[in-house]
Amino acid sequence: MQMTTTSTETTEAALLELRGARLIESATTDRELAAAQALVDEETILAHRSVLGALGLLDLPEVATVGWEGLMGRVYTLGLDAEERAFLGLVLSMVGIGNTPLSTVSDLGERRLSIILRAIARLAGNDTFAVGRRI
Structure with a gap:
């Protein structure tokens, strides 16, 4: 029984990885690429x-x-919780869709905040910016 669960989890993880790769490949602008990478890095929203x-x-x-x-x-209508909606709103703002204020970052936990900060650095053309525990 456990082997089936592990196999199913492995298959789901592989599908999620493939879908994430397709999302990144579909990016036609730097904005879309930063947004796609943020969603892939976050993982849980794309699992819905x-x-x-x-x-x-x-x-x-x-x-x-x-x-x-x-x-x-x-x-x-996606079934996301408040923090996931805040994160998604910020990601969509990177693409230029919607109007999510930057102050929404106060609704994010540490992990999602670091993903957003890395995405903002990518938007600025800096992929070497270190996002760690200190500012």
């Missing part, structure tokens, strides 16, 4: 079937065309 469906990644297409706009219109 509702999010994958809104992004067009549920059926795992060979070449993904991500509908960021469709995701914004469904933020409150």
Whole structure:
């Protein structure tokens, strides 16, 4: 029984990794790339079937065309908790969709905050910026 669970978990993890790769590959701008990488790094939001469906990644297409706009219109119907919605709102703001104030970072836990800070550094063209426990 446990072997099946482990096998299923392994399959789900592999699918999530493949969907994340497709999301990153679909990026056509630096903004989309920073947003996609942030979602992939965060992991839990992309694990929601509702999010994958809104992004067009549920059926795992060979070449993904991500509908960021469709995701914004469904933020409150995706089954996300408040912190996940705050994170997603900030990510969508990077793409230029929605109007999530930067002060929303106060709603994030430490792990998600560090992901957002790295994404902001990527947007600024700095992929060597270290985000650690000290500022």
